[in-house]
Amino acid sequence: MSISLKKETLNLNEIICTKYGQTTVEGDLIVPDVKPDISKVLQADGNVIITDKSISGDRAFVSGELKVNILYLPDGDSGQVKSMTSSLPFRYMTDISRDGQTPVLTAEAEVENMGFSLINSRKINIRGTVGINVKATVSATAELAVGTDEDVPIEIAKKTVRVLNSACESEQGITVRQQIELPAGKPSIGEVLKADATVIPREIHMLENSVTLSGEVKIVVLYLSADENESLQFLETVVPFEETIDVAGSNDALDGEADYSVKDIYCEVMEDADGDRRLLGVEAVIGAAVKGSETLNINTVSDAYALRGEAVCINKVYNIERIIDKLTAQVTQKDMTELPEYMPNISQVFNCVANPHVESIRAEDGKVIIDGVVSVNILYMSEDENMPVADFPHSIKFNHIFNVPDMESGAVCDARAEIEHINYKLGAMRDIELRCVIGITVKIVTENGFTAVEEIEWNEDAPMPSLPNMTVYFVQPGDTLWNIAKRYRTTVENILEHNNVDSDNLQIGQRLFILR
Secondary structure, eight states, rough: BBEEEEEEEEEEEEEEEEEEEEEEEEEEEEEOOOOEEEEEEEEEEEEEEEEEEEEEEEEEEEEEEEEEEEEEEESSSSOEEEEEEEEEEEEEEEEOOOOOOOEEEEEEEEEEEEEEEOOOOOOOOEEEEEEEEEEEEEEEEEEEEEEEESSEEEEEEEEEEEEEEEEEEEEEEEEEEEEEEEEETOOOOOEEEEEEEEEEEEEEETTTTEEEEEEEEEEEEEEEEESTTOOOEEEEEEEEEEEEEEEOOOTSSEEEEEEEEEEEEEEEEETTSSOSSSSEEEEEEEEEEEEEEEEEEEEEEEHHHEEEEEEEEEEEEEOOOEEEEEEEEEEEEEEEEOOOTSOOEEEEEEEEEEEEEEEEEETTTTTTEEEEEEEEEEEESSSEEEEEEEEEEEEEEEEEEEOOOTOOOOOOEEEEEEEEEEEEOOSTTTTEEEEEEEEEEEEEEEEOOEEEEEEEETTTSOOOOOOOOOEEEOOOOOHHHHHHHHHHOOOOHHHHSSOOOOSOOOOTTOEEEEEO
């Protein structure tokens, strides 16, 4: 007869495919008619946003835009910096293994490098490399036996399986608005040249079918003054935000994480009560990719035997991603950078933009070793009127070791890094001391399946092996109380009752009395 088993149903998201690739985005940008001709390009930087993603057949498609901002010196003797913005569309395709399933597609993209060449005074060629991560997941259901529904003379063993379940996922936009008044001593605004925004995450609270996100948006604006000198000026402010968004399937028992990206930023110069252009309205559109997950510890049946008759276990292999550990750390890195010889002296630093990248993850000897680099781009105002604005890149390496003594063989590690804080100190005219705080999160999982009991067939009339009423047994290597009890058709509780042992910590050669 089949023993009725209690079962627990798990609704899981199974990762069926992950892919990383690069695509080149290239195009010619034309100077708008209202802008002067280009004499010299000072800086060209960009930000990538994803506008659409879809699956057709066994292919995934990702569409987006590379938004470009260019600072340049115009023709003539004015020596004043001008700017222009534009965007270049791209479409990326990759094969995915879907096996007839209908997966959900997620994608992340970032600019890995960008260059430019001036074709003529009205046209500039932009060429950028965009790195794209694509992941396809499907909903999966697993039913795990956790006990028996019947009072039968059968002993069962359980093992704890730790499973990470992605319970909810959503991508939404958040709009952050702020009206900024220029500090006393700052000249009025003539023309905004460039605005940069960086999201600093703070807290995430998972609620019933909604998520509250909070943080700050650091905004740095480069502008020309409204006086006759048209001097270069910059304005820096931090705008806090707190937003509650609808996320189906969310609840307060989940662990949440959010990835932010700056989709767009708009600036509007306004007059104050005196009629001076000293007010700046800023609107930043932030993309928030929210994920909610739960770690489930399931005590599933792993073995069984009969005290009377015979029990046969029918096992099943479950190919469910299991979590071993999730660890976090904070790393502080300091570095001194010196301007290259061909760069002009620094008058004032405008902005430091830092992007961390995990370059390698190594698991060895109970440790997870993370190596990465922070790519920093420093934009500054110089003392050279022929190059009043300049920028240069710098790299800061970082390393951290996590101790994971119980890591299984075949474990897979996933790490992410984000900048929690960055500041700089200007030394001499050609030196900058950088200090950045990097938050690192490591998730250690194993993709090796596990075996659990799916059914138990019991034949109560099957003949029992001939066993003495008492046996003196000496513990052998690899023995456990469960295995010994199973061999002699008794119970673990019975062995504990008649011996001076209180755990499964047996010693080789230890004497046990087995009574039936």
